[in-house]
Amino acid sequence: MLLEALRLRDFRNLQHVMLTPNPRFNVIAGPNGQGKTNLLEAIYLLSAVKSFRPGTTNRALIHFERTEASLEARVERGGHERLVRLEISERGKKVFLNEGQVRNISDFFGTLNVVIFGPDDIGILRGSPSERRRFMDRAIFNAHPAFSTESTHYEDVLKHRNALLKEPRVDPALLGVYDEQLITYGAQVLRRRLDFITHFRPVLTRTFSTIFDPSLAADLRYAPSWLDEGDDAFDEAAALQAPQYLERSLEQALRRTEREERERGYTLIGPHRDDLHTTLGGHDVRTFGSQGQTRAFVLAMKIAEITYLEERYHFAPILLLDDVSSELDRQRNRLLFDFLRSRTQGQVFITTTHRDFILLDQNLSIFDVQGGQVVERVSDDA
Template identity: 35%
Template sequence: MQITEVTLQGFRNLEKMHIRPSTGINVFYGKNAQGKTNFLESLYFCATGRSMRTKYDWQMIGFDEEESHIRLLVSKKNRNERIDVHLRRDTKKGIAKNGIPIKKLGDLFGTLYTVVFSPEDLSLVKDGPAERRRFLDMELCQLSRIYYYDLQQYYRILKQRNNLLKEIQKKPALQESLFVWDEQLIEYGERVMMARRDFLQRLDIIAAQKLNALTGGLDQLKIIYKPNCDLGQMAERLERNLQRDLYLGSTNYGPHKDDIIFSIDGKEVKSFGSQGQQRTTALATRLAEIDLIREETGENPVLLLDDVLSELDEQRQKYLMESIEGLQAFLTCTGIEDAIKKYISKDNLFYVENGRITPEN
């Protein structure tokens, strides 16, 4: 899978532009706060329909602009695809695939597969469960429209159940209707849990191999799915904790409370790992994503590497660059690191200054 053309207008601080990236590693360099990450954000948005930095679409529109446009051409093994994005301040975003507007975000997934590397990857290991669930859901949604549908249904039903729990506090007789939402919540909740379990079992095997290679066999990584309640026990947990849910007006058991545990040599990386181990764990996990997407889809994902080399030592820089050789990547940096010099030429080098992206050739 390759991005063959990118057209932007009115996106963040970036000037109107049209580029044809190289099939290999494309390097976008320049000082900080010039727009390099904004460019990667536009590509990620075309793959997922969401920003990797903000919840609000209007924040991606340039300060002096009323709307923003993104167009990508994507080349795959057996076909070409076009993605068009239209953002306006006063209306919902519009996304079209091959000229046909999509009605559901799930219809976009699978058009372009991406894997993102950034300094913020440490949050995957260090932050709370919400960050790890977000990672899990975004990867699974890219790979499976069924998962996306089940997840959307689960959260829709969860919202309805929580609303009803609050209403029951005022009108206790409404409790008789709670079972309707419980049955649906259990059905979709267990589908989500099974998909997460299966995905993490596969990711665990590949990521362990990546970390083993990164550390020369010194560290043994384990990725463990930590569901909020075990499969087959959700009905019992909801029934047992009904009074607590009623008191709090919210549902306290289900996959919306799941977590992932990263451990090295049996010790949780979040609490006991060094900064280097935390960073290497995040890197191994991202590299494992590449293999998983390739195995599942038969396509190579497009890689988005945001200033990631500056956070890695020389050994890890070398391993990363060797691991992604042969894939299309968009890499941002402030200067040309020694680790990437052998991979670049004027055909894949872009200078970024004050929102203007200038191809070196």
């Protein structure tokens, strides 16, 4: 998967940008506040149609003094070239594929896949369970675009069920219908997640020990909200294999929490309340991990996501690394670049304020960003 050309107009402070990226490494260099992260955000938008900064309005994406922004890319995947265009106005976003407007957005997903790592991603470990679920669901979505429809089905039933639980008198027949749907769609979401986790775990462990610390085993487990309290550690692979196990567990959990649900007025168990439990050397990373270890863990999760997709589905998403080196010590920074260079393929975009952090000298293009202008550096002497 390659981003072959990129053109931006009036996207944030990037008013006129045209660039031809290197098929391997692209360094986006410049001082603070010049538009480096904005450039990565533009690439991300061309993949996901929404920003990686949650809650971003369309207005914020358009240059202060303009009313529309346009983002365009030529993308190669599996020998095919495609033209992707995104037009943003305050009213909404329009997506075009090879000049035709995309009506059903799920037809578009999968055209360009990216994985981004930036300073805020530490929230995947330090933040609430929803951030960890988001990581997992995005990774699944990268391989199975249909997953977004599946999880929307679940979210929709959940919304209806919660509204019903808030009513003074709950119609038991209607609740029964919602329960059934919640179990069916919930089990579907869980199957995807557990399948992902079983395959992802060994890749994460390997990635962390190769890049960051061979003496520490990084691991992660699915932590269901719907297990009975007496149950021991949850075994993802076994849960996947036992027929109807997930449906039965959800059903039993709904029954257990029925009274409390009515008191509180919302659904207390299900995939929307599950979590990921992350450990380093057997200890909870959230409680015991140092700042640097926690960052390294999250970065390992992102790199492992790419390796996982490469090994299992035979395509490599584009890796966007926002200001990664300023957060790592020298040794780990060196190991990270050793790893990136050792891959035989895969396009990478890396922003930096210091060219010296970037330990690359081959298969490399450097783009200097200054006040929203992006200029390719001709020789790497600066």
